[in-house]
Amino acid sequence: MTHSNNPLLVVHPSLDYARRVCSHFPNAVFIARPARAKELRTAGFRALAADLSDGRAALRCATDYALTQRLCYAGIACFVCEYLPLTALLAAGLGLPYVDVQTAALLRDKARCGALWERSGVPVPTAQRIDDLSELETFASTCSPPWIIKPIDATGSEWVLRIDDPSQLADAHTRIQHGLRERFPNDPSPAYLAQRCIQGREFGVDFFIEGQRLRILRLCEKFLVETPTQAGVVGGYCIPHLPQRLRRQLQDTLRQAARAVGMMRGIGMADLILSNDVFYLLEMAPRPGGDCLPDLCRAAFNYDPIRATCEAAIGETPRAIHWPHPRRPLCALHLMSDREGTIQQIDFSALRAHGSFYKLIEAYCEPGDTLRHWAGSYEDRIVASCLAYCPDSSGLADLWRELSDAVHITFANELEPNPL
Numbered sequence: 430m431t432h433s434n435n436p437l438l439v440v441h442p443s444l445d446y447a448r449r450v451c452s453h454f455p456n457a458v459f460i461a462r463p464a465r466a467k468e469l470r471t472a473g474f475r476a477l478a479a480d481l482s483d484g485r486a487a488l489r490c491a492t493d494y495a496l497t498q499r500l501c502y503a504g505i506a507c508f509v510c511e512y513l514p515l516t517a518l519l520a521a522g523l524g525l526p527y528v529d530v531q532t533a534a535l536l537r538d539k540a541r542c543g544a545l546w547e548r549s550g551v552p553v554p555t556a557q558r559i560d561d562l563s564e565l566e567t568f569a570s571t572c573s574p575p576w577i578i579k580p581i582d583a584t585g586s587e588w589v590l591r592i593d594d595p596s597q598l599a600d601a602h603t604r605i606q607h608g609l610r611e612r613f614p615n616d617p618s619p620a621y622l623a624q625r626c627i628q629g630r631e632f633g634v635d636f637f638i639e640g641q642r643l644r645i646l647r648l649c650e651k652f653l654v655e656t657p658t659q660a661g662v663v664g665g666y667c668i669p670h671l672p673q674r675l676r677r678q679l680q681d682t683l684r685q686a687a688r689a690v691g692m693m694r695g696i697g698m699a700d701l702i703l704s705n706d707v708f709y710l711l712e713m714a715p716r717p718g719g720d721c722l723p724d725l726c727r728a729a730f731n732y733d734p735i736r737a738t739c740e741a742a743i744g745e746t747p748r749a750i751h752w753p754h755p756r757r758p759l760c761a762l763h764l765m766s767d768r769e770g771t772i773q774q775i776d777f778s779a780l781r782a783h784g785s786f787y788k789l790i791e792a793y794c795e796p797g798d799t800l801r802h803w804a805g806s807y808e809d810r811i812v813a814s815c816l817a818y819c820p821d822s823s824g825l826a827d828l829w830r831e832l833s834d835a836v837h838i839t840f841a842n843e844l845e846p847n848p849l
Contacts, residue, residue, distance in 0.1 A: 435503035437739055438491060438523070440516045441465060441481060446508055447474050449723070449735045457739075458502070460491055460519075484515055488522040495523075504742035508716050508735070513537065526744070528715045532691040536714055537582045539622050542690065549689035551682060552709045554702075555625040561618065562602045568623045569598055575626040577660050578605055580612075586806045591626065591660040601658070608805050626660070629704030633666065635717045635726075635734055636683050637747050639694050643684040645676070646696075646737060646747065647718065647726050652825045654765070654807075662807045664829045665762035666722065667822040668729055668755045675706065682708045696738045696747070721814040724790045725761040728816055759787060760819035763811045764833045770840035771799045780815065780835040785828055787816040800838075812836050 437454045439447070441461040447469055450457050459469050459476040469476035479490040495502060505525045507516035513533050520527030528536075535542055540558040547553050557568045558581065569576055569592075578601055579589045588608045592601045609619035635647035649666040656662045671679070683699055690713070698718045700711040717723075717734035726732040737747035764780070772794055780786055792813045794800065801809040817832060819825055 435501050436475075437743060438502045438505045438519070438525075439739075440505070440507040440512045440519065441509050442469075444468055444472055446735060447472070449733075450506075450739060453733075453736045454739050458494070460487060481512060481515055484518045487515060488519055491519060491523060504739070504744065506738050506742040508719060508738070510537070510714060510716070513715060526694065526742075528692055528695065533715065535690055536692075536712075539579070539712060540581050540620075542712070543622075546686055546689055546710060549685065551686045551689060552707050554627050554709055554711070557623050558620055559602075559623045560620045562599060565598055565602050565623055566595075569595060572625045577624040577626050578602075579622050579624070579660075580605075580609060581620060581622050586661055586663070586808055588621075588805055589659065589661045590804060591658055597658075604804055627702045627704050627709050629702045629709075630669075631661075631700065631702050632669070632679075632708075633718050633722070634679070634683065634699045634701065635722075635732075635737075636680075636687075636697050636699070637695070637737070637741060638684065638687050638692060638697060639746065641684075643680055643687065645680060645683075646732055647722070647730065647734065648679075649718075649722065649725070649761075650822070652760075652762075652822075652829065654829075656807065659804060659807060663763060664765070665760055665825065666725060667760040667819055667825055668758070669822065675703070675708075678706075679708055682710060683713075686710050686713060694741075696734070696741045721761040721763070721790045721816075724788070724814075725759060725816060728788070729755040729757050729759045731756065757787075758818060758820040759816050760822070760825060760828070761790070762815055762817055762829050762832055764813045764815060764829075764836050765807075765810045766800050766812050766833070766836075766838060767802075767810075768838070768840065768843060769800050769802050769810075770843035772796050772838055773841040774839040775812070776837040777813070779837060780813075780832055783817075783832060783835050785817045785819070786832070787818055790814040790816060812838070 436456040436458045439459050460479050462481050463478040466476040466478035477490050479487040505520045517530045517533035543553045543556045555572050559565045576592045588605050590601050605621050613619050631651040633649050637644050650669040651663050652665045654662040654664040696717050697715050699713040701708045717738050723734050740747050794812050
């Protein structure tokens with residue numbers, strides 16, 4: 430495949446993602462915050478240092494580089510949720526195809542986005558923006574428990590709490606506002622989102638949309654770990670089988686939702702819950718799924734979401750992926766510790782020797798790091814991620830526990846259990 434000689438511009442990638450981008454687009458240019466830009470330049474990449482909190486300054490930096498180097502950017506891409514609105518602003522300023530600024534901002538606002546989808550006929554959980562405890566109590570009186578509360582614009586697992594009983598409402602409200610005040614110290618009473626908890630199977634999807642056509646590139650089912658007071662604790666991902674009628678419904682739901690927010694072309698991801706044969710949309714973003722999913726996709730489907738996103742960014746169409754039929758029966762797992770403390774030693778040899786082990790994706794911890802159980806994010810208890818053989822997803826919970834226990838950790842100081 431021949432790509433343009435003009436470079437792709439990528440916003441604030443990790444070092445790992447930069448390597449993967451450059452394996453297919455060696456002339457890529459990265460724009461990042463100064464510390465990340467220095468790290469990328471040290472590794473040999475072309476990286477521009479910019480204040481990414483200032484859209485005009487970032488645009489001026491990217492424009493000045495293009496002028497001095499006498500080049501035009503072939504396209505723009507971003508894999509980091511927090512910088513998707515900035516990427517849309519840069520795209521608009523540089524005249525590059527991307528979702529527009531309004532769409533990018535809308536997709537970061539779970540309250541506004543959910544309300545728009547509901548008005549457009551897309552199935553979504555009943556939800557409401559919450560500013561104070563009385564509003565939460567009123568919302569809870571309108572639908573039966575359990576309820577979920579979460580930040581309106583945060584990423585991943587941050588402060589996603591589950592409430593099973595009205596007696597827990599006040600404590601949950603206090604906890605999420607305390608956590609959000611750490612992020613927004615100038616807001617004494619930050620708003621958040623309350624949702625009715627839809628009981629069902631949870632899925633994550635990558636898709637490519639081009640006008641009226643939408644093609645699913647990746648479908649994974651989430652293995653959720655039951656954790657008191659927390660929701661959405663993802664232990665891993667497996668590759669499900671869905672009948673054709675549900676696959677068609679999934680495509681129709683995604684197409685309707687993408688068009689409702691003005692997303693007309695490019696790679697996107699979405700999270701949904703299947704309940705009583707209806708897909709309920711939770712969120713959508715103009716990027717592919719991250720975390721351990723790129724490794725799972727490449728090994729199971731021969732689908733590289735990083736490459737596909739970059740191809741779409743320069744106007745190419747990602748090749749067809751036969752996602753219902755993986756070439757290997759693999760799952761991706763977050764290996765977690767049920768203990769807390771500062772790590773003295775960590776040993777992966779028993780994990781590597783396990784009969785179901787396929788590949789260690791990444792070790793997130795090393796000696797000196799601290800594992801923590803708390804309500805703010807379950808990611809602080811993840812030790813590593815790996816791929817494993819999983820011909821039958823009904824055994825996934827046992828496999829997750831076995832492989833998590835196969836990571837042997839010695840703690841320098843073990844903390845008392847921290848109630849969630």
